[in-house]
Amino acid sequence: MIVLSVLLLIVPLAMTLSMSFDARDYLGAFPPTDFSLRWYEKFFSDPYLLKGLKTSLQLATLTALVSTALGLAAAVALDRLPGRHAELAISLFLSPLIVPGVVIGFALLLFYARAGVSDTFLRLLGGHVLITFPYAIRTVLAALGGIRPSLGEAAQSLGASPIRTFWTVTFPLAKTGIAAGAIFAFVFSLDDVAVSIFLSDPDRYTLPVALVSMLHANFDLTVAAVAVLIMAASVVLMLALDWIAGLDRVIGAGYYKP
Amino acid sequence: MSAGTPVLELRHVGKRYGAAAAVSDVSFSVESGQIVALLGPSGCGKTTTLRMIAGFVDPDEGSIHISGCDMRDVRPHERNVGLVFQDYALFPHLTVEQNIAYGLRQRGDRKAAIAARVEEMLALVHLEGFGARRTAGLSGGQQQRVALARAMAVAPEVMLLDEPLSALDAKLRQELRFELKQILQATQCTTLIVTHDQEEAMSLADEIVVMDRGRILQHGDAPTIYHAPRTRAVADFIGRANWFEGTLGARMPDAHRVFVTAEGTFRVAADGLTAESTVQLCVRPERLRILTSDETVAEELNVLEGTLASAAYLGSEIHHAVMLASGRTIVCVEQNRDQAIPARGTRVRITFRPQDCIVTGP
Numbered sequence: 114m115i116v117l118s119v120l121l122l123i124v125p126l127a128m129t130l131s132m133s134f135d136a137r138d139y140l141g142a143f144p145p146t147d148f149s150l151r152w153y154e155k156f157f158s159d160p161y162l163l164k165g166l167k168t169s170l171q172l173a174t175l176t177a178l179v180s181t182a183l184g185l186a187a188a189v190a191l192d193r194l195p196g197r198h199a200e201l202a203i204s205l206f207l208s209p210l211i212v213p214g215v216v217i218g219f220a221l222l223l224f225y226a227r228a229g230v231s232d233t234f235l236r237l238l239g240g241h242v243l244i245t246f247p248y249a250i251r252t253v254l255a256a257l258g259g260i261r262p263s264l265g266e267a268a269q270s271l272g273a274s275p276i277r278t279f280w281t282v283t284f285p286l287a288k289t290g291i292a293a294g295a296i297f298a299f300v301f302s303l304d305d306v307a308v309s310i311f312l313s314d315p316d317r318y319t320l321p322v323a324l325v326s327m328l329h330a331n332f333d334l335t336v337a338a339v340a341v342l343i344m345a346a347s348v349v350l351m352l353a354l355d356w357i358a359g360l361d362r363v364i365g366a367g368y369y370k371p
Numbered sequence: 372m373s374a375g376t377p378v379l380e381l382r383h384v385g386k387r388y389g390a391a392a393a394v395s396d397v398s399f400s401v402e403s404g405q406i407v408a409l410l411g412p413s414g415c416g417k418t419t420t421l422r423m424i425a426g427f428v429d430p431d432e433g434s435i436h437i438s439g440c441d442m443r444d445v446r447p448h449e450r451n452v453g454l455v456f457q458d459y460a461l462f463p464h465l466t467v468e469q470n471i472a473y474g475l476r477q478r479g480d481r482k483a484a485i486a487a488r489v490e491e492m493l494a495l496v497h498l499e500g501f502g503a504r505r506t507a508g509l510s511g512g513q514q515q516r517v518a519l520a521r522a523m524a525v526a527p528e529v530m531l532l533d534e535p536l537s538a539l540d541a542k543l544r545q546e547l548r549f550e551l552k553q554i555l556q557a558t559q560c561t562t563l564i565v566t567h568d569q570e571e572a573m574s575l576a577d578e579i580v581v582m583d584r585g586r587i588l589q590h591g592d593a594p595t596i597y598h599a600p601r602t603r604a605v606a607d608f609i610g611r612a613n614w615f616e617g618t619l620g621a622r623m624p625d626a627h628r629v630f631v632t633a634e635g636t637f638r639v640a641a642d643g644l645t646a647e648s649t650v651q652l653c654v655r656p657e658r659l660r661i662l663t664s665d666e667t668v669a670e671e672l673n674v675l676e677g678t679l680a681s682a683a684y685l686g687s688e689i690h691h692a693v694m695l696a697s698g699r700t701i702v703c704v705e706q707n708r709d710q711a712i713p714a715r716g717t718r719v720r721i722t723f724r725p726q727d728c729i730v731t732g733p
Binding site: 264 | 464
């Protein structure tokens with residue numbers, strides 16, 4: 114059973130990896146006979162895809178920042194609410210998770226038209242913040258929840274105002290969790306197609322959207338090369354996260370509770 | 372500030388959570404340099420009282436004064452109160468030095484002054500050379516001392532210690548109790564200790580405030596609380612007690628009074644007592660003497676007869692359970708002086724003096 118699941122997960126990735134190095138200029142039978150870097154070269158010389166990459170990176174970075182900042186603010190407030198209210202508010206904040214991306218994308222498209230938001234980048238940013246916010250708030254909440262309340266009280270009894278307490282005690286103790294939230298938001302933003310496809314226009318589009326339209330127009334293995342690059346970026350980010358914080362600690366409960 | 376001035380004063384302080392009163396009508400004061408213990412079982416309101424003094428909980432009734440100033444609407448960080456938490460609450464991301472310097476830094480002291488004060492505090496708690504360490508690697512006793520140094524560094528008007536030694540094992544607790552007392556006395560710190568441990572309260576504090584169910588039961592020094600508890604609850608909470616129920620009888624020529632119980636008639640020294648109704652008498656187990664021989668005892672002494680039910684050898688003490696004729700068992704504590712321990716079933720006599728009797732209300 115485990116072997117089957119692993120195969121199901123690994124085999125498509127391995128195939129994509131090997132095909133991205135296929136030297137043939139047509140979609141030939143698997144496995145490839147010769148290997149080259151031609152699809153990677155094509156990607157890095159294709160202005161259409163590069164433009165998508167640039168937008169995607171800008172969008173993911175900004176999304177991560179905005180989402181984490183909002184998540185942090187919300188989580189700090191939630192941490193102080195009495196239990197029942199906090200739970201209600203948290204379910205509300207996490208609700209975008211259960212709405213399919215396609216629905217969010219379409220709904221946002223209608224909303225933006227009504228609200229008069231015409232800048233495409235702004236439209237994309239709004240959508241991405243919406244879908245990554247639940248992840249950001251979850252990780253930040255876990256990090257804050259792990260900090261014993263007595264630490265904050267100790268700081269206040271030593272003369273630190275609530276704001277100074279936040280910056281000298283709460284934030285330093287939660288920062289790995291906050292960084293984790295930012296990285297999750299970045300990765301999910303980089304990855305999104307469902308929402309972005311509704312909000313992009315021919316002039317401003319993300320890399321995954323560009324890949325989808327390429328699949329429709331002229332299919333070649335550049336898609337595989339880009340997929341491998343995105344995978345590599347995700348792996349690097351996750352390794353970085355593991356190195357900074359310890360992935361199990363970031364995903365699991367907090368740090369300092371006995 | 373001259374001695375005898377209350378540094379901390381609580382006036383009719385009350386706090387309720389919903390319908391339940393956590394603290395009601397609590398009034399007491401701590402004078403400059405004095406150590407007062409707030410003693411009571413868990414849930415008696417002592418921690419809520421401490422949190423109100425620190426400013427984390429607002430009282431519903433009454434007022435709290437520190438150095439004469441009403442603390443209403445004064446936020447925790449604006450009060451000059453040092454707090455030692457039960458879990459120490461040392462900042463895990465800071466070194467020992469940075470922990471101790473935290474309060475000084477918030478106050479905006481100069482760097483050189485901070486460094487000097489940190490050294491001074493490290494010396495005070497005997498942790499010289501530990502400054503650069505992380506707090507996580509320290510033992511429980513060391514963490515406790517860092518927490519104490521951190522709270523005392525800013526020279527607070529009042530030190531509040533929340534169950535300061537409860538997280539330590541028994542042996543270390545005794546050592547640190549002694550050390551804590553020395554440090555508090557050396558620095559003339561005005562201190563309020565919250566504890567459920569009667570030994571901690573009696574050994575550390577000049578005065579003890581006994582609390583239960585949100586109310587103060589009695590306030591006094593350790594001997595008073597131990598020898599003249601006002602109610603059965605206080606006597607039971609402080610130390611062990613053997614109880615007898617009965618009525619106070621006639622005054623005797625030698626100023627003693629008769630106390631009549633189903634298990635015998637005792638002479639008690641109860642000068643101040645007037646109640647003739649059913650009252651209770653308690654004798655501390657260490658005031659009972661066990662006699663196995665037929666020697667005659669002074670007429671003044673009270674005598675009970677019984678058989679030895681069991682003996683527990685605890686090292687420094689031996690606890691005897693003696694079954695009385697009524698079938699009730701009472702406990703006698705003897706110092707271990709290498710005496711022979713009588714066998715189970717031995718007939719014994721128990722004697723105690725009139726002044727060992729504590730007569731309390733219900």
